[in-house]
Amino acid sequence: MDNLLAALLLGIIEGVTEFLPISSTGHLLVAERWLGHRSDLFNITIQAGAILAVVLIYRERLTGLAMSFLRPGESAVFGQAPRDYAWKLLLAFAVTSVLGIVVKALGWELDNAVAPIAWALVLGGAWMLLAEHFAARRAEALGERSTITWTVAVLVGVAQVVAGVFPGTSRSAATIFVALLFGVTNRAAATEFAFLVGIPTMFAASGYEFAELVVESGIHGEDWSALAVAFVASAITAFVSVKWLLRYIQSHRFTWFAVYRFVLGAALLAFV
Structure with a gap:
């Protein structure tokens, strides 16, 4: 296959799957079996493209959160003060950063083998169904809850690290459903917090990987x-x-994403 066409297809796959709760790693692993393995710089580049898209979508929200430190009167974010919300985002990012450094130092990283990714897809689908079930029951008993608590912020930070250690888990799925399991019943609120905290996390991870790549082997021959x-x-x-997902979750649950994970995970296990 032509190299530019293969690059186009891999870029599309990354863009579609990075923020949907279906695991970009699993999809790229399968795609590279037919489209050819790519360099670390290529993977960093397509991830950066996906992050840029989310920055553009949330540019007004990010500006408001940044300005909340200068102007406390900014409009509320899901019923909570913007400065309070911003501090919770920073806490989640800090937890991820500290634990990420610890994990890196200890060498806790799994290979991108097909079988563990397939199992992560299946188990992640079950996790999604359970989280939605308990969030719905809590909403019926206590009413809709959109406020991100300090506990949820910490757990979202932990979830990002877990998703990094276990390929196929999906960072967006891990963070969204941790929020739904431990305090938030509003899907939109959980999703927005997960996406916003993912911006500095993914930029930092990509920047670190790029610097490490340059120091170790350079970026020649690309x-x-x-x-x-x-x-x-x-x-x-x-x-x-x-943009589609943010509209979809206004009136739909994540059930079909869980079903898709079951199907893809089963197909990968059969392939193995």
């Missing part, structure tokens, strides 16, 4: 045209996917 095509494709498709 097909820059393919990188550009993949970056643009990832950014555009991630923008469309996230």
Whole structure:
């Protein structure tokens, strides 16, 4: 297959799957079996494209949260003060950063083998169904809850690290459903917090990986045209996917994403 076409397809796959709760790692692993394995720089590039899309979608929210430290009167975010919400985002990011450094130092990292990713997809689907079930029961008993608590912020930070250690878990799925299990019953509130805390987390992770790559082996011999095509494709498709998801969850549960994970996980296990 033409290299530019393969790069385009991989960029599209990354953009569609990075923020949907279905695991971009699992999809890219399968795709690379047919489209060819890519360099670390290529993977960093397409992830950066997906992050850029979310920054553009939430640019006004991010500006408001930043300005809340200068102007306390900014409008509320899901019923809570913007400065309070911003501090919770920073706490979740700090927890992820500290635990991420510890995990890196201890060498806790699994290989991107098909079987464990398949099991992570299946178990993640079960986790999603349980989280939605208990969130719905809590909403019936206590009413809808949109406020992100300090406990939820800490647990979201932990969930990001767990998702990094276990490929196939899906960072967005882990963070959204931790929030739903431990305090939030509003799907939109849980999803927005998960996406916002993912921005600094993914930028930091990509920046670290890029710096490590430059120091260890350099970035020579790359097909820059393919990188550009993949970056643009990832950014555009991630923008469309996230906008669609934010509308979808206003009136739908995550059930079909769990079903999709079961099907994909079973197919990968059969492939193995």
